[in-house]
Structure formats: C-alpha cells, structure tokens
Amino acid sequence: MAVSLGHNQYGKAETRVVRVYRDSDPHEIVDYNVSVALSGDFEDIHHTGDNANCLTTDATKNTVNAFAKEHGEAARQPESFGIALAKHFVDDTAPVSRARIKIEMYPWNRLQHDGTPHPHAFARSGEFVRTATVTYDGENLYVVSGVKDYTVLKTTDSEFHGFLTDRYTTLQPTTDRVMATSVTGQWLHTDTEQDWSKSFDQVVATMSSVFAGHHSLALQQTMYAMGEAIITEQPEIGEVRFSLPNKHHFVVDLSPFGLENDNEVFYAADRAYGLIEGTIRNDAFLDRAPAAGAAFDPGQGW
Amino acid sequence: MAVSLGHNQYGKAETRVVRVYRDSDPHEIVDYNVSVALSGDFEDIHHTGDNANCLTTDATKNTVNAFAKEHGEAARQPESFGIALAKHFVDDTAPVSRARIKIEMYPWNRLQHDGTPHPHAFARSGEFVRTATVTYDGENLYVVSGVKDYTVLKTTDSEFHGFLTDRYTTLQPTTDRVMATSVTGQWLHTDTEQDWSKSFDQVVATMSSVFAGHHSLALQQTMYAMGEAIITEQPEIGEVRFSLPNKHHFVVDLSPFGLENDNEVFYAADRAYGLIEGTIRNDAFLDRAPAAGAAFDPGQGW
Amino acid sequence: MAVSLGHNQYGKAETRVVRVYRDSDPHEIVDYNVSVALSGDFEDIHHTGDNANCLTTDATKNTVNAFAKEHGEAARQPESFGIALAKHFVDDTAPVSRARIKIEMYPWNRLQHDGTPHPHAFARSGEFVRTATVTYDGENLYVVSGVKDYTVLKTTDSEFHGFLTDRYTTLQPTTDRVMATSVTGQWLHTDTEQDWSKSFDQVVATMSSVFAGHHSLALQQTMYAMGEAIITEQPEIGEVRFSLPNKHHFVVDLSPFGLENDNEVFYAADRAYGLIEGTIRNDAFLDRAPAAGAAFDPGQGW
Amino acid sequence: MAVSLGHNQYGKAETRVVRVYRDSDPHEIVDYNVSVALSGDFEDIHHTGDNANCLTTDATKNTVNAFAKEHGEAARQPESFGIALAKHFVDDTAPVSRARIKIEMYPWNRLQHDGTPHPHAFARSGEFVRTATVTYDGENLYVVSGVKDYTVLKTTDSEFHGFLTDRYTTLQPTTDRVMATSVTGQWLHTDTEQDWSKSFDQVVATMSSVFAGHHSLALQQTMYAMGEAIITEQPEIGEVRFSLPNKHHFVVDLSPFGLENDNEVFYAADRAYGLIEGTIRNDAFLDRAPAAGAAFDPGQGW
Known part of the structure; x- marks a missing residue:
C-alpha cells in the first residue's frame, strides 16, 4: 500500500512576548502570544528523521523574541x-x-495615579483580544486582522419569529428578547500596508455601533449588517468572517412564585448555544484577490 | 468505632442571573453568579436520607431568581x-x-452608537470581576467585598535584592524589574450598610493608585502599602486580604544574537509563579469585631 | 460598493446529551457533546431577517435529543x-x-463494587476524548473519527540533532530526551459503514504501540510512523491528520546545588510549545476520493 | 489609625516537576505540581521592603527540583x-x-506495545488527580491526602423526595434519577508514616464501591456513607472532607415529539449545580488530635 505525506507544518506555538518601549516617557507596552507555522521541504524529517532542513521550533521562538527588539517599530x-x-x-x-x-494581542490601559494617567503602570483591559494572522508563501502575502472574546449584549430591539417549524420545533416566537454574543471576527485586508491600529479601532467601533443600533430579526441579520457596514466604510477590507455564539439569556419563569417577569430576570445559559457563522465579502475585491481560503485556513483543516 | 458528622453545608452554586432594569431609560443591567451555602439542622439527611429538613438546592436557585425581581433595589x-x-x-x-x-459580578460598559452612549446595548468590561460574600448566622452579619482577575503591571519602579540566600538560591538581585500581578482581594466591612458601589470603586482606585505610584522593594511591601492605604482612607473597612500571584516577566537573553536587552523584551511566564498572600488590619476594628475568620472561611477549610 | 454573503452555517453547538441503555443489565451509557452546523438557502435571513427558511437552532438541539431515543442503536x-x-x-x-x-464522546469505565464490575455505576475515563465529524451534502457523506487530549510520554528512545542552524538557533542537540505530546488526531474513513468502535480502538492501539516502540529522531518522524501504521493496518482509513503539541520536558540544571541530573528531574513547561502538524494519506484512496478538505473543514476556515 | 499585618504567607506556586526513575527497568515516573507557602518572621518585608529574612520564591522552586533528586525515595x-x-x-x-x-499528582499508566506493557512509555490517566497537603509548624505535622476531578455517575438507585417545601420550591420528587458528581475529597491522617500509595488506593476503592452500591436518598447520605466506610476501614484516617458538586442530569422532555423518555435521554447541565460539602470524623481521633483546621486551612481563609 502506498502511503504518502500530505500537508504539514510546524513551529513554536504561543510564545508569550511582552515588549516595553522605555526610551520614551510615558512607557508603552505590547503584549503578544505568537504562534509560528512553517511549511516547506520537510519530507525527509518525516520519513527518516533527517533534520538537516529543520529549523528548530526553539529557533522560531528565539526569532520572535529577537525581532521584538530588532524590529521594534514593526x-x-x-x-x-x-x-x-x-x-x-x-x-x-x-x-x-x-x-x-x-498573533494574539492583549490590550492594556494606563492606570490612574492621583487622578492622572501614570507613565509606566497599566491594567489589562480584558474587553477583548485583538488578533492578526499573516500568511506568506514567497509570493502572496495575506494579512488578516481580528477580534475575539468581545462580549456584547442588548436588552431589547431583538425579535425572532416567522421561522420554519418541523416536527422537532418547540421554540416560541418572540418580539422582544435579550441578544448577546461573544464576537470572534476576522477580516482580510486588500492591502499589506495600513495604519493597522486605526483600521482595527474603526472595525470595532463600526461593529459595536451597528450591534447597538440595529433592530434585529435574527442574529444572522445583525451579523450581516455588521459585516456590510465594515466593508462599506473601509475599502481596505475585502472580506469579514464571523463566528457568533448566541449567548442565550432565557426569561426565568417566575409565575410559580406569583411574580411577573416582563423581561427583567434572565438565566444566562452556558450550553447548548446557537452558533452563527458567516462570511461577508466586498465583491470588487474578490475579482482581483487570490483565494481567501489560504488567508484563513489554519492548515490542518481545523 | 464512633463516626460523626462535622461541619457541613449545601446549596445551589453558580446560579447565573442577569437582571435588567427596563423601567428607566437608559436600561441598566447587573450580571451575577450566585452561590448559596446553608448550614443547620441537617444531621438526618446525612444519616438516614430523611429530607424533611432539606430545602432543595433547586429552591435556593429559585429564590435567587425571584429575589432579583422581588428585591430589585437590593x-x-x-x-x-x-x-x-x-x-x-x-x-x-x-x-x-x-x-x-x-456572588461574582461581571461589570458591563455601555456601547457607543454613532458617538453617544447607547441606552440598551453593552459590552462586558473584562477588566475585573467584582465579588461579595455575605455570611449570616442569625446574629452576626459579615459582609466581605472583593475583586479578582484584576491584572496590573508596572514596567519599572520595582526592585528586589538583599534577600536571604541559602544553598538553593540562584536568583540574581535586581534594581529594575517588571512587576505584574492578578489581584484577588477581599475586604471585610465594619458596617452592614454602605454605599456599596462607591466603597468598591474607591478601593479599586486606591489600590490602583498605590500600585502605580509605589516604588517597590518587594511585592509584599506593595501589597501592604495597598492595604494600608485602603484602611486609612476608608474607615468602613476593617480588614483586607490579598492573594497576589507574581506574574513573572523574565528578561529574555538576546546576547546570543548580538542584541542588547535593556529591559525591553520579556517572556511572560505561566508557571511556576510566586504567590504572595497577606492580611492587613484596622486594629481599632479588631477590638470590637467578631472573629474575621467566619467572614472569609468558605466552609470546608478550602 | 457591492457586498455579498459568502459561506455561512449555523446550528446549535454543544448539546450535552447522555443516553442510558437501561433495558439490558448491566446498563450502558454514552456521553456526547453534539454540535450541528447547517448550510443552505439562508440568504434571506441575513439580508432581511426573513426566517421562513430558518430551522431554529433550538429545533436542532431537540432533534439531537429525540434521535438519542428514536435512533437508539445509531x-x-x-x-x-x-x-x-x-x-x-x-x-x-x-x-x-x-x-x-x-461530536465529542467522553468514555466512562464501569466502577468496581466489592471487587466486581457494577451494573450501573461508572467513572469517567479522562484518558482521552473520542470525536466524530460527519459532513453530508446530499450526495457525499464524509465520516471522520478522531481522538483528542490523549497525553502520552516516553522517558527515552527520543533523539533530536542534526538540525539546520541559523542566526537564531541556540538549541543544543541531544541523543536522549523525554518526548511527550497530547494527541489530537482525525482520520477520514473510506467507507460509511464500519464497526466504528472496533475501528477506533484499533487506531488508538496502533498509535500507542508505535509511539511506545518507535526510536524517534524527530516528533515529525514519530507522527508519520503512527499515521503510516494506521493506514497500512486499516484499509478503511484513507487519511490521518495529526496536531501534536510537543509538551516540552526540560532537564533542570541542578549543578548549582552540586547535583547531577542524568535525565531524572524535568520541568514540564506550559508555553511556548512546538506544534507539529501533518497529514498522512493512503494514496490508493486519494485516487477515488472526493477532496478531503470538505471532510475536515470546520466551515469558516478556522 | 493603627494598621497592622495579620496572617501572611508566600512561596512558589505550581512548580511542575516530573521525576523519572531510570535506574531500574522498567522506568517509573511521578508527575507533580508543587506549591509552597511559608509563614514566619516576615514583618519587615511588608513594612520596609527589607528582604533580609526573605527566602526567595525562586529558591523554594529550586528546592522542590533539587529534592526530587536528593530525596528520590521520598x-x-x-x-x-x-x-x-x-x-x-x-x-x-x-x-x-x-x-x-x-501537591497535585497526575497519574500515568504504562502504554501497551505489541500487547505487553512498555518499559518507558506512558499515557496520562486522566481519571483523577491525587493530592497531598502537608503543614508543619516545627511541632505539629499534618498530612492530608486527597483526590479531585474524580467523576462518577450511577444510572439508578438514587431517589430524592420528602424534602421541605417553601414558597420557592418547584422541584418534583423522584424515586429514580441519575446521580453524578465530581469528587473532591481530602482526608487527614492520624499518623505521619504510612504506605501512602496503599492508603490512597484503598480510600478510592472504598468510596467507589460505596458510591456504586449505596441506594441513595440524598447525595448527602451517600457522601456520609462514603466517609463513614473510609474511617471505619482505615484507622489511619481521622477525618474526611468532601466537596461534591451535584452534576445534574435532567430528563429531557420528549413528549412534544410523541416519544416516551423513561430515564433514557438526559441533558448534562453545566450550571447552576448543587454543591454538597461535609466533614466526617473519627471521634476517637478527635480526642487526641490537634485542631484539624490547621491541616486544611489554605491560609487566607479561601
């Protein structure tokens, strides 16, 4: 039987590097979790254990650390x-x-000291994790930015009704529910030079504003509206992909206790949860873009 | 052999209740994780399975939900x-x-929509979790407030030297290091009526300000300074307890690559970590206080 | 600007269903975490919130639960x-x-009672999680089985040397190291009818036996050997994909304490870790197989 | 206002040390997570940052590693x-x-290779974590052994009825339910020299056997029965403390789909969960024992 090696990649995952910029006052910091995955001429390593072509994962970690110094501006x-x-x-x-x-980036805010921002003390924000994934094959360079663990909730302006019913449908339609999700979003840039920080902030501001203001008939509709607004307002973005768990907040039945519950008391459920995923594309970009799959694909298919 | 039952307690843990205050504009929300532990005349349940005295854990959950409505102001x-x-x-x-x-409380911030705060859309803060633990035995009422997962870091103004050295000591002294910790703090109130929100905010502001401004010779010293400032400024607080993991940021040795690293590139380590714990007390309160142990003790000794 | 909807999918994730087979003695149980993702004619939901085509995620959860009864043998x-x-x-x-x-499946072992297996009491195994992913588009049916969180370690018979060195390489070669990994593996079946349990057990037995007996020159080589053995021995398997974190065990330097450490005392590191990923294929199957990507692709590219 | 320092302790937490015994064939391994907490004459560190009495947490980590070699039998x-x-x-x-x-100890099982146990390859068990906590003050030596994350379930032989009902009680009584818990148990030894491994195995065997065989009217009753059996059978154990989350398995209502569910299909809930905690004591030991609290108390009251 003929057995062969298919796609493969390796490198050091989760190098936790913190870079302090001390030459200015106030200090600045960036806090990263960097994972490297390399593909190439690595057949021999797999077949015979001949490591002549193997850049060690340890060296990829060292490179991350050294580049934080050597390429401080980048x-x-x-x-x-x-x-x-x-x-x-x-x-x-x-x-x-x-x-x-x-790369995962953990944002930090400056601490207050005696009522003013302190030049070298910080608190971790925790509101979300910023992400970036860069893929390069010697020719194509894909830059994907993203956000994760950004949990948003609205207490009204969300309906859900008119859905298909089959034998297993028991859900009751509603014209007023709590809608909450923990946003994982990733977006592919049409260009490889940007004011990355400004572009990121604008995406988060847009999705937040749309989420807040959108009168929702389905989480899918809100997701699409967020993606559409981002693409419409930021031509540097060619495609947005979302993965949105529907963090269910169920109205607690208080009638056994003689109490009304007019959408005031909710049970925040853990599992199961609806998971809504979708891609929103700038069609103009797709005409000239390489396949977006390569930009998002983590490599092993999962 | 005589076998007997010692301390015991039970109840529903981790009831996730979200309360929306919709009768006003803008909406307000509180997001809680509530755990109930009851002790009392429960010998028979253990010995014979006679549940006549057993308030079900399900009922304690129902009570939490019902009280969110019935005692909305509380x-x-x-x-x-x-x-x-x-x-x-x-x-x-x-x-x-x-x-x-x-109780764990997860703070939420109001989202911006078109540049103004939105009346019913929110993002989870993530900066810290606020906590409260109330213990009542029919006579004594202990109220403990707290914070956890509050991660702070300073890039300088931290030294560590002059320590004891034994056979197993290899650490080099330093006059400039990154100091970071994830604060778990709990403090016992001297009174059972307070403006709880104001008191909590003041504690966090004080510990943040002291952490930022303190020139530290040891994390223990910084911890004590934070506790001392809280107690000095807030007479309603009788005792503060901290559990502070020293989130080590180690200077990466870049010399093999011909690079200097003057406290610019750090490795954020996971484990092992120093763990610094201590209690700071208002002596005046202790004279008249019941034993603080009952206020903090989770019951089983761990 | 033209904006359009790309790939999308939704459904209920992480329905935790436990099925007890009580009609026999002893009882049997299966413990599942089931996630459903549906694609189809869902444009309108995204564009207008028209849910007429929307099978609710709640109904997909109900279906999982109902099928556990209706299709008990499956x-x-x-x-x-x-x-x-x-x-x-x-x-x-x-x-x-x-x-x-x-689907994630959590295996349970039967408890012992007075020295014999008990007919209806169990302990969760914890050794690994068994997984299955089934994708069906009305024509093609892909069945992928897998394992995750299967942590294995060997104390010797692992070397690593002869690797490429660049400016950032500092790792020393070794002829004897601890090798450990937490196996995530997924394999695509060539057929959609199997004795699934027997097939799964054989895969785990093969990978375990190869891992134990293989004299390793690189984790990649061990990975390939495991995949090759599985494919050689089980013609029902067309392709195996592995994701293997190299759980580093570093030899602790005890020389400052006047102690030798001949590979006896190790530090089990958390992060960073090498991550080795690869695909091993049965070439005969690939000739006639549909693209394997569809079988493994989680949908959004990550 | 007089402010003073109360109880305090510090040390290195979570040193992950793996010890391989290679001088024999087959190899043996132990896998530990060791946390050290020291109390003593540390006032000056807190008040002035004078570290003259401060054994560094780094040295406590080094000591753990060195002792794994120097005190290999221990x-x-x-x-x-x-x-x-x-x-x-x-x-x-x-x-x-x-x-x-x-100390947390992660058990490993020997892997099979070609049908026989392999001399130096292992799989992590995952069935439970074994724990030990030793407290010494120069005079008293407390040894507490334990287990955690040991998840057990029985599909029948569990009832719950006859309970107190108040205004908030809605639970229906049952004569047949699934009972499951994730056991955290800790037990105080009456002696400081034991065959620790044998004693631990016997405790786990006893609690498992009792859990399996006990016809339960309440989880409290089962908990007490487990503790009573341990103390009765092992005179070296003076006190057992349990913390038992009631891992609820709720019968899914399949009636909307025209299906009966005679305790066959369950929803394994995450939160909220009942939490049952209790202490079972050997009265003979208590007469001569020092206060057990010091043996279990983690120090800060939580």
Whole structure:
C-alpha cells in the first residue's frame, strides 16, 4: 500500500512576548502570544528523521523574541510584526516555502495615579483580544486582522419569529428578547500596508455601533449588517468572517412564585448555544484577490 | 468505632442571573453568579436520607431568581443582594441556622452608537470581576467585598535584592524589574450598610493608585502599602486580604544574537509563579469585631 | 460598493446529551457533546431577517435529543449517530443542503463494587476524548473519527540533532530526551459503514504501540510512523491528520546545588510549545476520493 | 489609625516537576505540581521592603527540583515528598516558622506495545488527580491526602423526595434519577508514616464501591456513607472532607415529539449545580488530635 505525506507544518506555538518601549516617557507596552507555522521541504524529517532542513521550533521562538527588539517599530502592531516574521522565515530560510504567523494581542490601559494617567503602570483591559494572522508563501502575502472574546449584549430591539417549524420545533416566537454574543471576527485586508491600529479601532467601533443600533430579526441579520457596514466604510477590507455564539439569556419563569417577569430576570445559559457563522465579502475585491481560503485556513483543516 | 458528622453545608452554586432594569431609560443591567451555602439542622439527611429538613438546592436557585425581581433595589449591588438572601434563608427557613452567599459580578460598559452612549446595548468590561460574600448566622452579619482577575503591571519602579540566600538560591538581585500581578482581594466591612458601589470603586482606585505610584522593594511591601492605604482612607473597612500571584516577566537573553536587552523584551511566564498572600488590619476594628475568620472561611477549610 | 454573503452555517453547538441503555443489565451509557452546523438557502435571513427558511437552532438541539431515543442503536457510536443526524437535516429539511455534525464522546469505565464490575455505576475515563465529524451534502457523506487530549510520554528512545542552524538557533542537540505530546488526531474513513468502535480502538492501539516502540529522531518522524501504521493496518482509513503539541520536558540544571541530573528531574513547561502538524494519506484512496478538505473543514476556515 | 499585618504567607506556586526513575527497568515516573507557602518572621518585608529574612520564591522552586533528586525515595509519593520539603523549610531556614506544601499528582499508566506493557512509555490517566497537603509548624505535622476531578455517575438507585417545601420550591420528587458528581475529597491522617500509595488506593476503592452500591436518598447520605466506610476501614484516617458538586442530569422532555423518555435521554447541565460539602470524623481521633483546621486551612481563609 502506498502511503504518502500530505500537508504539514510546524513551529513554536504561543510564545508569550511582552515588549516595553522605555526610551520614551510615558512607557508603552505590547503584549503578544505568537504562534509560528512553517511549511516547506520537510519530507525527509518525516520519513527518516533527517533534520538537516529543520529549523528548530526553539529557533522560531528565539526569532520572535529577537525581532521584538530588532524590529521594534514593526512590533508595535501585530500585523506588521507578523509580516516581518513571515517574510523572514520564507525569505531567509531556504527550506521554508510558507509561513503562517498567528498573533494574539492583549490590550492594556494606563492606570490612574492621583487622578492622572501614570507613565509606566497599566491594567489589562480584558474587553477583548485583538488578533492578526499573516500568511506568506514567497509570493502572496495575506494579512488578516481580528477580534475575539468581545462580549456584547442588548436588552431589547431583538425579535425572532416567522421561522420554519418541523416536527422537532418547540421554540416560541418572540418580539422582544435579550441578544448577546461573544464576537470572534476576522477580516482580510486588500492591502499589506495600513495604519493597522486605526483600521482595527474603526472595525470595532463600526461593529459595536451597528450591534447597538440595529433592530434585529435574527442574529444572522445583525451579523450581516455588521459585516456590510465594515466593508462599506473601509475599502481596505475585502472580506469579514464571523463566528457568533448566541449567548442565550432565557426569561426565568417566575409565575410559580406569583411574580411577573416582563423581561427583567434572565438565566444566562452556558450550553447548548446557537452558533452563527458567516462570511461577508466586498465583491470588487474578490475579482482581483487570490483565494481567501489560504488567508484563513489554519492548515490542518481545523 | 464512633463516626460523626462535622461541619457541613449545601446549596445551589453558580446560579447565573442577569437582571435588567427596563423601567428607566437608559436600561441598566447587573450580571451575577450566585452561590448559596446553608448550614443547620441537617444531621438526618446525612444519616438516614430523611429530607424533611432539606430545602432543595433547586429552591435556593429559585429564590435567587425571584429575589432579583422581588428585591430589585437590593439586587442592584452584590452586597445588598447577598444580605437580602442570607437573611431570608436563616430567618425564614426553620432548619437553616447559617447562610453564606457568594456572588461574582461581571461589570458591563455601555456601547457607543454613532458617538453617544447607547441606552440598551453593552459590552462586558473584562477588566475585573467584582465579588461579595455575605455570611449570616442569625446574629452576626459579615459582609466581605472583593475583586479578582484584576491584572496590573508596572514596567519599572520595582526592585528586589538583599534577600536571604541559602544553598538553593540562584536568583540574581535586581534594581529594575517588571512587576505584574492578578489581584484577588477581599475586604471585610465594619458596617452592614454602605454605599456599596462607591466603597468598591474607591478601593479599586486606591489600590490602583498605590500600585502605580509605589516604588517597590518587594511585592509584599506593595501589597501592604495597598492595604494600608485602603484602611486609612476608608474607615468602613476593617480588614483586607490579598492573594497576589507574581506574574513573572523574565528578561529574555538576546546576547546570543548580538542584541542588547535593556529591559525591553520579556517572556511572560505561566508557571511556576510566586504567590504572595497577606492580611492587613484596622486594629481599632479588631477590638470590637467578631472573629474575621467566619467572614472569609468558605466552609470546608478550602 | 457591492457586498455579498459568502459561506455561512449555523446550528446549535454543544448539546450535552447522555443516553442510558437501561433495558439490558448491566446498563450502558454514552456521553456526547453534539454540535450541528447547517448550510443552505439562508440568504434571506441575513439580508432581511426573513426566517421562513430558518430551522431554529433550538429545533436542532431537540432533534439531537429525540434521535438519542428514536435512533437508539445509531446513537451507540458517535459516527453512526452523526450520520443519522446529518442525513435527517439534509434529506428532511428543504432549505438545508449541507449538514456538519461534530461530536465529542467522553468514555466512562464501569466502577468496581466489592471487587466486581457494577451494573450501573461508572467513572469517567479522562484518558482521552473520542470525536466524530460527519459532513453530508446530499450526495457525499464524509465520516471522520478522531481522538483528542490523549497525553502520552516516553522517558527515552527520543533523539533530536542534526538540525539546520541559523542566526537564531541556540538549541543544543541531544541523543536522549523525554518526548511527550497530547494527541489530537482525525482520520477520514473510506467507507460509511464500519464497526466504528472496533475501528477506533484499533487506531488508538496502533498509535500507542508505535509511539511506545518507535526510536524517534524527530516528533515529525514519530507522527508519520503512527499515521503510516494506521493506514497500512486499516484499509478503511484513507487519511490521518495529526496536531501534536510537543509538551516540552526540560532537564533542570541542578549543578548549582552540586547535583547531577542524568535525565531524572524535568520541568514540564506550559508555553511556548512546538506544534507539529501533518497529514498522512493512503494514496490508493486519494485516487477515488472526493477532496478531503470538505471532510475536515470546520466551515469558516478556522 | 493603627494598621497592622495579620496572617501572611508566600512561596512558589505550581512548580511542575516530573521525576523519572531510570535506574531500574522498567522506568517509573511521578508527575507533580508543587506549591509552597511559608509563614514566619516576615514583618519587615511588608513594612520596609527589607528582604533580609526573605527566602526567595525562586529558591523554594529550586528546592522542590533539587529534592526530587536528593530525596528520590521520598519523592515517590506526594505525602512523603511534602513532608521532606515542609521539614526542610521550617527546620533549615531560620525565619520560617510554618510551611504548607500542596501537591497535585497526575497519574500515568504504562502504554501497551505489541500487547505487553512498555518499559518507558506512558499515557496520562486522566481519571483523577491525587493530592497531598502537608503543614508543619516545627511541632505539629499534618498530612492530608486527597483526590479531585474524580467523576462518577450511577444510572439508578438514587431517589430524592420528602424534602421541605417553601414558597420557592418547584422541584418534583423522584424515586429514580441519575446521580453524578465530581469528587473532591481530602482526608487527614492520624499518623505521619504510612504506605501512602496503599492508603490512597484503598480510600478510592472504598468510596467507589460505596458510591456504586449505596441506594441513595440524598447525595448527602451517600457522601456520609462514603466517609463513614473510609474511617471505619482505615484507622489511619481521622477525618474526611468532601466537596461534591451535584452534576445534574435532567430528563429531557420528549413528549412534544410523541416519544416516551423513561430515564433514557438526559441533558448534562453545566450550571447552576448543587454543591454538597461535609466533614466526617473519627471521634476517637478527635480526642487526641490537634485542631484539624490547621491541616486544611489554605491560609487566607479561601
């Protein structure tokens, strides 16, 4: 029986590097979790354990740390840091033909001291994690920005009715419900040079504003409205992908206790949860874009 | 051999209740995770399975939900919500002689829509979790407020040297290091009526300001300074307890790559971590206070 | 600007259903976490909130629960349960053109009572989670089985040397190291009818035996050897994909304490970790197989 | 206002040390997570940052690693390893008057290779975590053993009825339910020398056998029966403390689909959950024992 090696990749995952910019006053910090995945001429490693082409995962970690110093300006934004790393691995390491750099960024806010912002003390924001994924194959450079763990909720302006009913449908329609989700979003840039920070902030502001103001008939509709607004307002973005768990808040039945519950008391459920996922595309970009799949695909299909 | 039952308690843990205040514009929300632990005349349940004295854990959950409606004003703050619940269980349920209500509160911020705060859309803050633990035995009422998962960091103004050295000491002294911790703090109130929200905000502001401004020679010293400032500024607080993991940020050795690292690039370590814990007390309060242990003790000794 | 909807899917994620087979003695149980993702004619939901084609996620949850009873025999194995569900959603619900059912299965072992296996008491195994993912588009039916959180370690018979060195390489070669990983594996079946339990057990036995007996020069080589053995021994398997974190165990330097450490005392690191991923294929199957990507792709590209 | 320092403790938490015994064939391994907490003459550290009495947390980590080599026989069991460490810190370090060593142990099973147990390859068990906590103050030595994350379930032989009903009670009584819990148990030894492994295995066997065989009228009753059996059968154990979450398995209502559900299909709920906690004591031991609280108390009251 003929057995062969298919797609493969390796590298150091989750290098936790914090870069402090101390040459200015006040200090600045960036806090990253960087994962490197390399593909290339690695058949021999798998077949015979011949590591001659193997850049060690330890060296990829060292590179992340060293680049935080050597490429300090690039390191100020996860997208530019990812680009610098991806280009290095592919361009400077012969057996490597493709690099994928995935970065989580944990935002920090400046602490107050005696009523004014302190120059070198911070609190971790916790509101969301910013992400960037850069993929480079020596020719194409894909930059994907994103956000995750951004939990938003609205207490009204959400309906859900008129749905298909089959034998297993018991849900009652509603014209007023709590809608909440923890946003995971990723968006592909049409360009590889941007004011990354400004672009990111604008995306979050747009999705937040749309989420707040949209009168929702379905989470899918709200998701699409958020993506549509982002693409309409930011031509540098070619495609947005969302993964939105419907964080159910069920109205608690208080009637056994002689109490009315007019959408005031809710049970915040853990599982099961609806999971709504979708892609919203700028059609103009798709005409000239390489397949977006390569930009988002984590490699093993999951 | 004589075997007997010692301390025991039971109740529903982690009831996730969200209360929306919709009668005003804008809407307000509180988001709680409530755990109930009851002690009392429960020997027979253990010995024979006679449940005649057993208030079901399901009923304690129902009570939490119902009280969110019936005692809507108390439910606006975790401390007053805990007091209402604890008193109810002890005063209204004959076999219950002691109740301990532990509440986690997840703060939410109002979302911006078209540049202004939206009346009914929110994002979860994530900066910290606010906590309250109320213990009532029919006579004594202990109210403990707290914070957890509040991660703070300073990039300088932290030294560590002059320490004891034994055979197993290899650490080098330093006059400049990153200091970071994830604050878990709990403080016992000297009174059972307060403006809980104002008191909580002031504690967080004080600990943040001290953490930022303190020139630290040891995390213990910073911890004590935070506790001392809280107690000095807020006479309603009798005792503060901290549990502070030292979230180590190690300077990465970049010298093999010909690079200097003057406290610019750090490795944020997971484990092991120093864990610094301590109690700071208002001595005046201790003279007249009941033993604080009962206020903090989770019951089983862990 | 033209904006359009791309790939989308939705359904109830993480329905936690436990099925007890009580009609026999001893009782049997299966413990599942089932996620449903449906694609189809759902444009209107996104564009206008018209839910006429929307099978509610609540109904998909109800279906999972009902099928655990109605299709009790299928429900004994995650693969056959997934097939029954996927076919139902596509064949019986007009707007649905594709269903993806992802199942985690938590194995339980029978408890001992007075030295013999008890007919209705169990302990959760915890050694690994068994998984199955079934994708059906009305024509093609893909069945992927898998395992995750299966942590294995060998204390010797692992070398790593002869690797490429660049400017950022500092790792020292070794001829004897601890090798450990937490196996996530998924394999695509060439057929949609199998003795699923037997097939799964054989895969786990093969990978365990190869891992134990293989003299490793690289984790990639061990990974390939495991995949090759599985494919060689089980013609019903067309492709295996692995994601293997290298759970580093670093030799602790005890020399400052005058102690030798001949691979006896290790530090089990959390992060960063090497991540080795690869696909091993049965070439004969690939000639006649549909693209494997559809079988593994979670839908949004991540 | 007079402010003072109360109880305090510090040390390195979660040192992840793996010890391989290679001098024999087959190899043996132990896998520990060790946390050290020291109390003593540490006022000055808190008040002035004078670290002269401060054994660094880094040194406590080094000590754990060094002892894994120097005291290799003691390190084979978590209890004896904890005793060696606790005695060292108190007896050999002048400012330290009390040490608390908390150890988690992750059991591993030997892998099969070609049908026989392999001499140096292992799979992590995952069935439970074994724990030990040793507290020593220079005079008293407390040894507490334990287990956690041990999830057990019985499909029948569990009733719950005859309970107190108040205004908030809606639960229906039942004569047949699934009972499941994730056992956290800790037990105090009456002696400081034991065959720790044998004693631990016997406790787990006893609690498992009782859980399986007990016809339960309340989880409290089952808990007491487990504790009573342990104490009756093992005179070396003076007190057992349990913390038992009631992992609710709710019967799914399948009647809307025209299906009966005779305790066959269950929803495994996450939150809220009943939490049953209790202490079962050997009265003979209590007469001569020091206060058990010191053995279990984690220090800060939580």
